[in-house]
Amino acid sequence: xxxxxxxxxxxxxxxxxxxxxxxxxxxxxxxxxxxxxxxxxxxxxxxxxxxxxxxxxxxxxxxxxxxxxxxxxxxxxxxxxxxxxxxxxxxxxxxxxxxxxxxxxxxxxxxxxxxxxxxxxxxxxxxxxxxxxxxxxxxxxxx
Numbered sequence: 001x002x003x004x005x006x007x008x009x010x011x012x013x014x015x016x017x018x019x020x021x022x023x024x025x026x027x028x029x030x031x032x033x034x035x036x037x038x039x040x041x042x043x044x045x046x047x048x049x050x051x052x053x054x055x056x057x058x059x060x061x062x063x064x065x066x067x068x069x070x071x072x073x074x075x076x077x078x079x080x081x082x083x084x085x086x087x088x089x090x091x092x093x094x095x096x097x098x099x100x101x102x103x104x105x106x107x108x109x110x111x112x113x114x115x116x117x118x119x120x121x122x123x124x125x126x127x128x129x130x131x132x133x134x135x136x137x138x139x140x141x142x143x
Contacts, residue, residue, distance in 0.1 A: 009085055009102060010065040016091045016099055017053065017063065025093035026054045029068070032089050032104045038082040040074050048089070051081070 013029075020027035030050050033039060039049050051072070053061060059071040059078075068083040092099025 006065060007085075009088070010063065012100060013068070013085065013088060013091050014063050020091075020093045020099075021055060023093070025095050025098075026052060026057075028052055028092055028094050029083070029088050030090040030092075030101075031083050032087050034084070034087055036082075036084050037087055038080070040079055043074060051083075052094070 017027045019025075028050055030048060031037060031039065032048055033044050039051070043049055052058070053068070053070060055061075057072055061070040062068070064085070066085055068081075068085060068088070070081050071078055072081060073079070087104060088102060089104050090099060090101040
């Protein structure tokens, strides 16, 4: 296979999307947000966002080889989204979790790159709580 071959990722995303829809499942994608990702920032958690891209939630969905574009409503407000395919970490069916995950090359945030993250002292470990009742069960003879 030639090195110039295009990535299989966009094709796999489209195939799994179709599989979800054909089987009556709701396709979700997990996206690692970067500067090129246009999504509602207020819904991003820990640098990631999970989006319902099913036919009932996504309008004008275009799954290209480089970007996924769609319109979706957030709190009743229509928003235009643009997601680089390289930033999609997973696609799966909401109902059963079946799908596929992808490795994403994460860049350092400005805070991590500054070295401040490494300079922070490690947090003190939390003291152990009371012992849980787990462990090996014991039997007792009752007369």
